[in-house]
Amino acid sequence: MRGLAITSRGIEDTAAIEIKELVGANCKTGEGCVIFDFKSLRNLCILCYKCQSADRILYLIGDFEFGDFFDGMKKFISGLKLDKWIGESKKFKVECQREGVHDFNSVEVESRTAEFILNALKNKKADMKDYEIIFFVYIMNSKCYLGVDFAGFELNKRSYKIFMHPNSLRGTIAYALIRESGFKKDGTMLDPFSRDGIVAIEAGFYAADFPYNYYKKDKFAFLKLKMGIDFEKFFGSFDKKIKKPKAEIYCYDHLFKYVDYSRKNAKIAGVDKNINFSRVELEWLDIKFKKNSIDTIITNPPATKNANMDKIYNEFFYQSEYILKDNGLIAVISRMPDFVKKHAEKHNFSVSKEKDVWSGQQLLKIIVFKKKNI
Structure with a gap:
């Protein structure tokens, strides 16, 4: 299995080192991201809770280069088996982060990608508010990655930043x-x-x-996924290591x-x-x-x-x-x-x-x- 950590451009090497430290994964850096292997979905949960260098943590379904984006995405999705992510009655949403110059925008990507997924999986529903799974599209120039967002929010946005300087760092x-x-x-x-x-x-x-998402335990998207993890014990195993x-x-x-x-x-x-x-x-x-x-x-x-x-x-x-x-x-x-x-x-x-x-x-x-x- 492969994961994708989306980062700020320039800090990919730092993110790769941190991911290796946290879950022992082999990493390969890309532009604005790190691709890594992992053995258990628990590893993705760990990164969501503790990885200070990541903007997003995804289960990476796949990636492709494109000329015509929407034609490429349609063909890509038609060859996927998404049933394991969208079981009976599950609703989903699509989000997009895009870097580079394109003749389309992120809203169009979200809408059309949801359409392609619905065509591939009958009797499912896209819902931007009441959803159980987030398919995340990350586009960097002519490269596209599709994954499942395990956090469900932007990890780079720190909840402690209430009193802010005008030139505050991420x-x-x-x-x-x-x-x-x-x-x-x-x-x-x-x-x-x-x-x-x-x-x-x-x-x-x-x-x-100290896990920087210590106070956001109930916010993670991965809590909606059936992974057989006792999350009370999961969070507790890291919290007891705080020193x-x-x-x-x-x-x-x-x-x-x-x-x-x-x-x-x-x-x-x-x-x-x-x-x-x-x-x-x-x-x-x-x-x-x-x-x-x-x-x-x-x-x-x-x-x-x-x-x-x-x-x-x-x-x-x-x-x-x-x-x-x-x-x-x-x-x-x-x-x-x-x-x-x-x-x-x-x-x-x-x-x-x-x-x-x-x-x-x-x-x-x-x-x-x-x-x-x-």
Whole structure:
């Protein structure tokens, strides 16, 4: 059996690593997705509950390349056996996520695909409100994937994000930034530009083995499927593994409003007790921390024209050089990477690695810096 994890473009490698860690699957990355094998439907449920890098988790029915999409979809569905998913009296809906330039839209895909399925399976009903199964169509340029959505909602939309900064990161991208930084579950981590606390919260989930969908147990689409799983025991088997993390996570900002946002969001998420919150100016970091005491600095620094950017970035890297361990790393995500690199260079930092990621249509770059003497 094969599964499909839909991700933000650019974080596919991170998602593949996480899926391997969670369910031991062999993974193959595609554009904006990861295809993986699995032995039990329980594995898909695990990923829905815990996989921080995925937007969607699907049972992958199949995939195809297309020229004429609707002709290709009709032929594809006609060759499938969907009876095991749609038993007696089951109703279904079709959803679509589409990336690329096409001469059709997602609503048309949903409508026509439902029509093709109904033609292939008589006496069934498509219902966009009262449904038991979701067929999900994922289109990336000229490639189409069809699967069964096991979560039933967008996993990248974090329910804890109530108090939001205008330039808030997606939870999935914040998680990818954390993993690219090399953050260890027993390390010391600082985000000095907390905004709404997303980076610290995602690190808190990861360090404590805290399922980020802990408070959404009753929302999953897979609960409607007959899989012979005792879901109370299923969720309990992971919840009992939640632990107080060994990591020290510091979430700072110079504005009290954003410290307050961060603390409130973390409380909603259930990880506030695992994070140290404080209003701290950049200039105070060398007072708050000893020299060479921080393992990783992970942050989404400001990128607004209204701020004195040169002053902020110079101070950030000046302070980082002092408090970061000699083998420590700084992971930054930014839409102005050249500006960031220019200021890092001034303070004895060099690029260790970098990669492009997309938040919707917005191109961002993750840059990991190390001290030049390492």
